[in-house]
Amino acid sequence: MASDRETVAFIAEVMEGAGDVSTRAMFGEYALYLDGKVIALICDDTLFLKATPGALALVEAPEFGPPYPGAKPHLIGSALLDEPEALTAVARAIWDDLPAPKPKKPRKSKG
Numbered sequence: 001m002a003s004d005r006e007t008v009a010f011i012a013e014v015m016e017g018a019g020d021v022s023t024r025a026m027f028g029e030y031a032l033y034l035d036g037k038v039i040a041l042i043c044d045d046t047l048f049l050k051a052t053p054g055a056l057a058l059v060e061a062p063e064f065g066p067p068y069p070g071a072k073p074h075l076i077g078s079a080l081l082d083e084p085e086a087l088t089a090v091a092r093a094i095w096d097d098l099p100a101p102k103p104k105k106p107r108k109s110k111g
Contacts, residue, residue: 002028007045014084018091029068036101039094040077043067047081048074054093058086 008023008030015021019035023042032040032047040049048067049055051074056062059080064073080087 003030003042003045008042011042011047011081014081015087015091017084018088019095034091034095037095037098039091039098041067041074047077049077049080049090050094050098051075052094052097054097055090058090058093 012021012023012032015032015034020033022033023030024033029044030042031038032042038050040047042048046065046067048065051062051064051072055075059075063076063079065076066072067074075090077087077090080090
């Protein structure tokens, strides 16, 4: 079941305090970007945060689950949606733990 656009918009709005938040539709679900890095997925209307050391240090009794079959377990962030400040702190910790995105190679022109 694909995520509802309203749910995606709500999650992005809750996370606005963390920085430049954007979402991108991918295979019927969504990737959530913070300042250019993918920090989470939104699948089946559930927020799945990347389980980095910084995020795990901030979450009491973390709950894990795969965002889709075959995926690595992610931190389920649904409980954090009621605590925007805590979610913002976790989002920033994930961002800090992740490497900078690789620059995209320019496409070769046909001709």
